[in-house]
Amino acid sequence: MPLLIGLMSGTSLDGIDAALIECGAPGQDGTENSPRLMATHELAMPADLRATLLDLCHADSVRFADLARAEDAFCRLQARAVNELLAASNTPASAVAAIGSHGQTIEHAPLGHAGREPGAPYTLQLDNPSLLAELTGCPVVADFRRRDLAAGGQAAPLAPAFHAALFRHSHDWQLVLNLGGFANLTLLPPEHSTAEVIGFDTGPANVLLDGWHQRHQGAPFDANGVWASGGRVIEPLLSRLLAEPFFAAPPPKSTGREAFHLPWLDAQLNGDEAPQDVQATLAELTAASVALGIEQAMAQFQAPPPARLLPCGGGARNADLLARLARRLPSTQVGMIDQDGWSADWLEAGAFAWLAWRRLTQQPGNLPAVTGAAGPRVLGGVYSP
Secondary structure: OOEEEEEEEOOOOOEEEEEEEEOOOEOOOOOEOOOEEEEEEEEEOOHHHHHHHHHHHOOOOOOHHHHHHHHHHHHHHHHHHHHHHHHHOOOOHHHEEEEEEEEEEEEEEOOOOOOOOOOOOEEEEEOOHHHHHHHHOOOEEEOOHHHHHHOOOOOOOOOHHHHHHHHOOOOOOEEEEEEOOEEEEEEEOOOOOOOOOEEEEEEEOHHHHHHHHHHHHOOOOOHHHHHHHOOOOOHHHHHHHHOOHHHHOOOOOOOOOOOOOHHHHHOOOOOOOOHHHHHHHHHHHHHHHHHHHHHHHHHHHOOOOOOEEEEEOHHHHOHHHHHHHHHHOOOOEEOOHHHHOOOOOOHHHHHHHHHHHHHHOOOOOOOHHHHOOOOOOOOOEEEOO
């Protein structure tokens, strides 16, 4: 069975996730055995590199030399993550069919740059797959998003096809909710249904929670949502935040730091709010926008509430956020992906390993019903060591 490594650094910019997975070969009936998670490794993002990447995400103009330096440092951190994973799992580089490298998203503008003259859609991930192949001795598959963009899609989210391969149920509707810097939702119809898998971003998740907590508490994140749980939701502020047109827009849709950031939040504040109450309101914003997205999706299919919601990503360990979701989704069981044989912490990295395997076997990696692309497309380019 082929071994692949997936690399993911999300919008939270907290580190590099590296997942070694085994992909199943297609059987005689054309179906594929479910991928298996074999080993994992995480490297924290150095503070100076994180600060540099954050500056690039919010810069109005950038020097090419600054981009190149950040990309080089980021790629070398990825290579270190791969080499340490290989050493820890006693896996030779020659045994790895490919590394699936997502890169670090700096800006995602599938409809062109907001607030400026209309222009071409784009998505920018810092990555250097040639250098990564050189430093690891493994083939690399990278640049997954722009092929979907070229076909008229949003280039995001790309994980729903992987979610369908792992979690689709024979009878019940299932939801997979990734709570990273941003929240994205995958709706999985029952296997016998003619409905298509859909997925889309619902709005901010940890990106605002982490930024506000860092500003007022001096730590990068609110561990387990303890600070938010002690605050009071400011209902007028929540209403102002939810009035952002993105939340009511129908899918396909995706978003990022270029739309939701602390200056966007600051513009909605009166200035006399208690910081802890703002944190509680931001947590409720995530739960409310997810619930709204689920309502929109289920109305599209005239379907009953999903049986289960499976959270993944960093927010899946936030007890306060999960409790808020459960209150807003009384008919849906908020479960744990860990019970289904995959760790909630490694699903995204696993997805890009799987997407790399799809590229090597010339199989589509996108779902047009999710991204809005003109059709299925084989994603990514291959870089030999």
